[in-house]
Amino acid sequence: MNEELRSWIAEARWFGGKGRDWELTAVRRVGELPDAPDGLRVTIELAEVVYGGDHSDTELYQLPLAYYREPQDRLAHALVGEWHDEELGQAYVYDAVHDRESMALWLRAFAAPPTSTARGLLDFHSLAGHDLDLEAHSTLFSGEQSNSSVAFGEDALMKVFRKVTPGVNPDIAIHQVLTEAGSTHVAALYGWLDLVDDETNTTIQLAMLQQFLRTASDGWDLALASVRNLFAEADLHADEVGGDFAGEAARLGVALAEVHADLAEHFPLEQRDAAVVDALATAMEQRLTAAIDIVPDLAIHEAALRETYGRLRGLDHIDVQQVHGDLHLGQTLRTSKGWKIVDFEGEPAKPLAERLEPDSAWRDVAGMMRSFDYAPRVVALSGGYDAEESDQRTYRAAEWSARNRTAFLDAYTSSRGVDADRTAEVLLDAYLADKVVYEAVYEARNRPGWLSIPLAALGETR
Numbered sequence: 001m002n003e004e005l006r007s008w009i010a011e012a013r014w015f016g017g018k019g020r021d022w023e024l025t026a027v028r029r030v031g032e033l034p035d036a037p038d039g040l041r042v043t044i045e046l047a048e049v050v051y052g053g054d055h056s057d058t059e060l061y062q063l064p065l066a067y068y069r070e071p072q073d074r075l076a077h078a079l080v081g082e083w084h085d086e087e088l089g090q091a092y093v094y095d096a097v098h099d100r101e102s103m104a105l106w107l108r109a110f111a112a113p114p115t116s117t118a119r120g121l122l123d124f125h126s127l128a129g130h131d132l133d134l135e136a137h138s139t140l141f142s143g144e145q146s147n148s149s150v151a152f153g154e155d156a157l158m159k160v161f162r163k164v165t166p167g168v169n170p171d172i173a174i175h176q177v178l179t180e181a182g183s184t185h186v187a188a189l190y191g192w193l194d195l196v197d198d199e200t201n202t203t204i205q206l207a208m209l210q211q212f213l214r215t216a217s218d219g220w221d222l223a224l225a226s227v228r229n230l231f232a233e234a235d236l237h238a239d240e241v242g243g244d245f246a247g248e249a250a251r252l253g254v255a256l257a258e259v260h261a262d263l264a265e266h267f268p269l270e271q272r273d274a275a276v277v278d279a280l281a282t283a284m285e286q287r288l289t290a291a292i293d294i295v296p297d298l299a300i301h302e303a304a305l306r307e308t309y310g311r312l313r314g315l316d317h318i319d320v321q322q323v324h325g326d327l328h329l330g331q332t333l334r335t336s337k338g339w340k341i342v343d344f345e346g347e348p349a350k351p352l353a354e355r356l357e358p359d360s361a362w363r364d365v366a367g368m369m370r371s372f373d374y375a376p377r378v379v380a381l382s383g384g385y386d387a388e389e390s391d392q393r394t395y396r397a398a399e400w401s402a403r404n405r406t407a408f409l410d411a412y413t414s415s416r417g418v419d420a421d422r423t424a425e426v427l428l429d430a431y432l433a434d435k436v437v438y439e440a441v442y443e444a445r446n447r448p449g450w451l452s453i454p455l456a457a458l459g460e461t462r
């Protein structure tokens with residue numbers, strides 16, 4: 001059985017260990033959904049993946065599985081393998097997020113949490129104020145995701161976390177706080193699923209159920225469409241063509257300011273002294289050193305980047321609070337009622353405990369501003385323009401970027417009531433620089449054809 005599971009995990013799009021040397025060391029069944037019809041068992045299992053020879057690096061992946069006595073042709077694409085089950089005998093095992101029968105049991109468990117005897121270690125929670133549509137059929141999202149998202153009709157969206165760790169999941173904690181605070185800038189939280197292990201006294205948060213923003217448009221796609229409009233009218237300026245994005249950029253600035261204000265009210269608000277600011281500068285400098293090893297072209301910008309980080313050392317303190325932590329246009333959705341921000345999981349590379357640590361709000365602002373710089377460069381790069389057209393588009397790209405960055409930043413600062421003073425400027429410059437360096441490494445590893453995007457940005461002044 002482990003061999004079949006191992007090959008299936010190796011191919012899964014959410015598996016983070018691709019290209020590394022790893023072993024599947026254990027698979028533990030941690031719960032079973034009640035009320036399954038005869039011939040079906042719906043389980044949740046945790047797979048332990050260990051890297052390298054010394055076993056120092058371990059990850060846990062959640063596997064929601066559907067065990068069927070009979071093969072299910074409609075699920076052939078989601079077959080994990082065939083192995084023996086103590087109740088069903090030889091069973092056909094499928095990835096349950098693809099299976100409507102199994103997902104209906106999950107949804108029902110949120111609506112009416114099963115009794116303690118039936119639920120084993122699983123603890124379903126739901127927030128008051130929304131009646132789930134139990135007749136809704138499930139559909140698995142097909143995008144490039146690090147988790148698995150399943151929509152239930154037009155009503156609800158469930159995110160099944162794949163790589164899991166004991167402790168509070170920031171996506172759930174932040175959605176709960178913002179939902180209870182009545183924020184209009186997130187999809188309301190409906191419920192979540194905990195795995196409670198009394199023996200080890202740990203809880204692992206397995207899934208989150210929230211409002212499905214069915215008709216929303218992705219902010220990144222909207223930005224690209226706006227840039228294409230501008231590029232199609234090469235003689236006009238950004239404010240003269242249809243599809244100008246500056247109004248949306250400003251509304252995004254207000255949305256982020258309001259989310260930050262709610263987070264500041266409901267999570268700790270702290271001040272970090274000069275020693276901590278110093279450590280922040282050092283961390284950025286170290287990231288740069290490591291990044292130059294991976295992207296040698298960064299070296300020509302090293303002196304300027306170090307100077308930008310060094311300016312942090314002149315600050316005697318900074319204010320920190322709960323932030324999003326990984327914000328870009330792809331984490332925003334435009335609905336008819338305004339902008340929503342999604343995916344509060346923080347930077348996936350960071351340990352869970354660190355992701356709920358207070359941070360500077362300028363990190364999120366910088367993340368969005370980098371996105372406004374990316375969008376026109378991506379269109380310019382992939383538009384198939386000749387040399388003369390390219391020069392024109394490069395000029396227009398810079399114009400689009402500057403216009404939307406300014407609209408976003410001005411709206412953010414005035415809505416939050418913060419001054420764009422020296423401290424703000426030093427912090428924003430440092431976070432922008434840190435993010436470009438991160439992007440250079442990200443692109444070198446994942447999309448080498450786009451490495452020129454952060455490198456070109458470094459060659460220009462902000």
Ligand SMILES: Nc1ncnc2c1ncn2[C@@H]1O[C@H](COP(=O)(O)OP(=O)(O)O)[C@@H](O)[C@H]1O
Nearest residue numbers: 145146147148157187210211212213214342343
């Ligand atoms: N409540 C929602 N309604 C509709 N679409 C959503 C909702 N939340 C997230 N999405 C979309 O689902 C996709 C994955 O969401 P995300 O939270 O980023 O997942 P992951 O953690 O797997 O990256 C994104 O395209 C996002 O825009």
Ligand SMILES: O=P(O)(O)O[C@H]1O[C@H](CO)[C@@H](O[C@H]2O[C@H](CO)[C@@H](O)[C@H](O)[C@H]2O)[C@H](O)[C@H]1O
Nearest residue numbers: 220326328329330367370371372374375439442
């Ligand atoms: O979506 P994730 O949270 O996994 O973030 C990673 O992937 C992003 C790309 O999808 C990457 O973002 C970079 O590319 C975006 C365009 O695709 C652009 O809008 C962002 O500004 C740029 O940083 C992100 O850096 C990476 O962590």
